[in-house]
Amino acid sequence: MPLSKKELLEQANKAxxxxxxxxxxxxxxxxGENFLVARMPVTPRVHQPDGVLHGGAIAALAESVGSFxxxxxIDTEKFFVRGIEITANHLKSIKEGFVYAKATFIHKGRTTQLLDIRVTDEANNLISVCRLSTISLPKKQ
Structure with a gap:
């Protein structure tokens, strides 16, 4: 029996x-069918020295949401996923609150996937635009 949405979200966060x-x-x-959303709090823990969100933290958020x-x-009994390339264009800075990353598939192939990841603030202002390529590789038996 497939997991409910709530169970899948709990399992993802537990991982x-x-x-x-x-x-x-x-x-x-x-x-949903073609997307996944994650959020990250913007606190001094993820700031660069001048007090705004670090671009590396945004890239980590984008790769995390895209890989998830x-x-x-995919069939996780047979395959595992690895990120193979990420790009990030940072458009706006943010000092506090939350950022939301929504990964949407551009290409959902058997072996490779390409995702568009939009990072926004709580007011839906665009903070960064990222692209992630992933690969599904067979697990060794």
Missing amino acids: CKNTLMETLNIEVIDY ASHIF
């Missing part, structure tokens, strides 16, 4: 224990 996602307080909050999106749409 983040003792990882970079837990360190950055990244939480998966929603998904690829992961939930």
Whole structure:
């Protein structure tokens, strides 16, 4: 029996224990047929020295949400997902609140996937635009 939406979100967030996602307080909050959304609090823990959100934290958020999106749409008994390339264009800075990353598939292939990831603030202002390529590789038997 497939997991409910609530169960899948709980399972995804449980998998983040003792990882970079837990360190950055990244939480998966929603998904649908072609997208996945996560959020991250903007606090001094993720600031660069001048007090705004660090671009590396945005890239980590984008790669996390994109990889999770690829992961939930494959047969995890047979395959695992790895990010192979990420780009990030930072358009606006932010000092506090939350940022939301929504990963949407551009290409959902059997082996490779391409995702568009839009990072916005709580007022839906565009903070960054990212692209992530992932690959699904067979697990060794």
